[in-house]
Amino acid sequence: MEKGISMTDNVFSLLDEHWIPVSYLDGHPAEISLREIFLDAPKIKELSGDIPQQKLPLMRFLLAIMYRAYCIDGADEEQMRELWEGIYSSGQFNEDALDYYFDEWADRFFLLGERPFFQVPGLQYVGSKPYSPVSEMIADVPKPDKYLFSMRDLRAADSLLPAEAARWLVFLQAYDTAGIKTPVEGNTHVNKGKVYAPKGMLGTGWLGGIGGLYAEGRNLFETLMLNWVLYDTKFDSERYRLFGNNQDIPVWEREDPPSTDLNDQNRFVGPVQAMTWQSRRVRLVPSEDNARIIGIMSCYGDVVAPYNTDVFEKMTAWRSSVTQQKKLGLPAPPHMPVVHDAGKALWRGLEPILCASDEGDSRPGLIRWLEEIRTEILESEKHVLDLVTIHAQGMTYGTQSSVFETGIDDTLSLNSVMFRHDYSGIASVLDVVKCTDGAVLALSQFVRNLRAASGDKGKSTETAEQVREWAYADLDGLFRDELAAFDETQDPIEYANAWKDEIHRRLLQMGWEYLDQSSVPVFGEHESGVVGVMGASRAQLLFQSKLNKELGFLEEKDASRPNKGGM
Numbered sequence: 001m002e003k004g005i006s007m008t009d010n011v012f013s014l015l016d017e018h019w020i021p022v023s024y025l026d027g028h029p030a031e032i033s034l035r036e037i038f039l040d041a042p043k044i045k046e047l048s049g050d051i052p053q054q055k056l057p058l059m060r061f062l063l064a065i066m067y068r069a070y071c072i073d074g075a076d077e078e079q080m081r082e083l084w085e086g087i088y089s090s091g092q093f094n095e096d097a098l099d100y101y102f103d104e105w106a107d108r109f110f111l112l113g114e115r116p117f118f119q120v121p122g123l124q125y126v127g128s129k130p131y132s133p134v135s136e137m138i139a140d141v142p143k144p145d146k147y148l149f150s151m152r153d154l155r156a157a158d159s160l161l162p163a164e165a166a167r168w169l170v171f172l173q174a175y176d177t178a179g180i181k182t183p184v185e186g187n188t189h190v191n192k193g194k195v196y197a198p199k200g201m202l203g204t205g206w207l208g209g210i211g212g213l214y215a216e217g218r219n220l221f222e223t224l225m226l227n228w229v230l231y232d233t234k235f236d237s238e239r240y241r242l243f244g245n246n247q248d249i250p251v252w253e254r255e256d257p258p259s260t261d262l263n264d265q266n267r268f269v270g271p272v273q274a275m276t277w278q279s280r281r282v283r284l285v286p287s288e289d290n291a292r293i294i295g296i297m298s299c300y301g302d303v304v305a306p307y308n309t310d311v312f313e314k315m316t317a318w319r320s321s322v323t324q325q326k327k328l329g330l331p332a333p334p335h336m337p338v339v340h341d342a343g344k345a346l347w348r349g350l351e352p353i354l355c356a357s358d359e360g361d362s363r364p365g366l367i368r369w370l371e372e373i374r375t376e377i378l379e380s381e382k383h384v385l386d387l388v389t390i391h392a393q394g395m396t397y398g399t400q401s402s403v404f405e406t407g408i409d410d411t412l413s414l415n416s417v418m419f420r421h422d423y424s425g426i427a428s429v430l431d432v433v434k435c436t437d438g439a440v441l442a443l444s445q446f447v448r449n450l451r452a453a454s455g456d457k458g459k460s461t462e463t464a465e466q467v468r469e470w471a472y473a474d475l476d477g478l479f480r481d482e483l484a485a486f487d488e489t490q491d492p493i494e495y496a497n498a499w500k501d502e503i504h505r506r507l508l509q510m511g512w513e514y515l516d517q518s519s520v521p522v523f524g525e526h527e528s529g530v531v532g533v534m535g536a537s538r539a540q541l542l543f544q545s546k547l548n549k550e551l552g553f554l555e556e557k558d559a560s561r562p563n564k565g566g567m
Contacts, residue, residue, distance in 0.1 A: 324336060
């Protein structure tokens with residue numbers, strides 16, 4: 001027990017205090033306790049947070065509780081299906097099962113005390129530094145010298161209410177930055193008074209190294225159920241057990257708290273451990289009355305290699321990497337998580353999420369589970385799984401992953417038929433995405449050619465890139481609408497061709513609008529280097545030819561330029 005803290009003090013119980021932000025179906029926001037969130041799940045629309053990227057760590061925390069509260073030791077796949085379908089059909093969680101679990105581990109859900117939640121009791125920095133400012137655990141607070149660019153009041157980051165601190169603590173364990181850390185007492189990996197990220201291991205929190213995905217239902221109850229992956233058809237469910245594995249326990253169930261030292265465990269034991277991974281050794285520092293959190297101590301904790309963890313990590317897509325095989329000296333190409341590209345909408349990165357190739361199924365385990373739900377578990381029309389929203393979240397990092405750059409938060413609604421590995425419509429969707437990339441590239445090249453035709457010998461990359469971003473932004477709504485409406489009633493080829501036609505028309509219109517606003521003379525020509533003499537007419541011919549190649553031919557009335565000076 002820390003000096004000045006007893007179990008009767010205000011140590012903030014995550015079970016009973018209000019700290020999880022949610023939005024209810026009727027529109028009102030609230031902060032509720034851990035006990036309440038499961039009871040109210042059917043009435044809650046979604047999780048909320050101080051920033052959107054807190055949602056996924058909180059979601060995984062709730063899922064870890066479900067794995068443990070409902071655990072049936074050694075359950076087979078039939079038992080798992082019956083359990084899942086029974087809970088889903090009831091439309092609510094079993095209050096008795098959850099209360100029994102929470103009561104058993106109630107003393108492990110205090111934010112402060114003997115076994116502080118997600119922390120190491122008694123953690124101390126080496127040397128005279130008492131602790132770090134609590135602002136270091138807040139993702140949207142920059143360093144003091146860059147504070148001019150923050151939207152948050154610096155004074156508001158001097159301390160946090162326990163509810164805020166609890167949310168940021170869960171976020172910290174999931175996404176914390178890498179870089180140099182202050183050593184803590186008991187750490188044996190100190191180098192000249194500093195602690196560095198272990199070589200070959202992931203330096204950030206676990207979610208910082210993957211392209212995190214989760215499925216959203218009509219309410220929080222459905223959302224949690226859709227993401228509760230009980231087995232994975234790609235792997236032997238007995239050998240690689242996701243559910244009913246009593247060795248796979250969260251940190252609060254351990255007999256002893258984590259040691260103060262860095263722990264190179266290398267692999268996960270199961271999904272619960274992955275979802276509650278202690279990437280940092282942390283201790284929160286409270287004010288004298290425990291009413292606020294005024295500081296933090298944090299150093300590297302459990303570390304894991306960022307590859308071949310697809311057996312137990314189900315919320316990211318994967319890819320085989322020959323480059324990493326050579327670099328790491330492995331006998332076979334390792335499976336690396338596919339991370340999100342902050343510069344691309346989610347629909348532009350659908351291939352690794354939806355496509356199961358002849359070489360193997362590297363889709364997220366979550367997608368295979370959604371396929372299993374659709375085809376094997378929810379067989380009655382009453383509980384048919386129709387439209388599901390895929391939610392992508394993550395953080396990007398800069399300067400050797402030591403600082404946050406930006407957050408990723410994107411959603412895409414898909415008919416559940418898209419989760420079937422053998423659905424022919426997936427190939428049609430991926431073809432449209434690929435052809436659109438080529439067509440947008442043609443538009444940016446058209447802009448470059450027009451610049452060349454006007455005699456602009458300078459670099460036109462910036463303008464062409466702006467037009468490219470403009471094109472993707474214009475097409476974004478179309479793609480989201482078309483994907484949401486794509487179901488089994490559609491002929492995949494006909495649907496994709498009509499979709500391409502609309503893309504073709506829009507890109508043509510963008511090109512003609514740019515031409516009308518440009519200064520290029522109708523009959524002027526200039527030497528443009530490798531492509532020879534360039535004029536407006538030739539630029540238009542090349543543009544239309546490339547669009548025809550990528551997207552197919554339009555009817556003449558659709559392909560003709562409506563403005564003056566057309567071909």
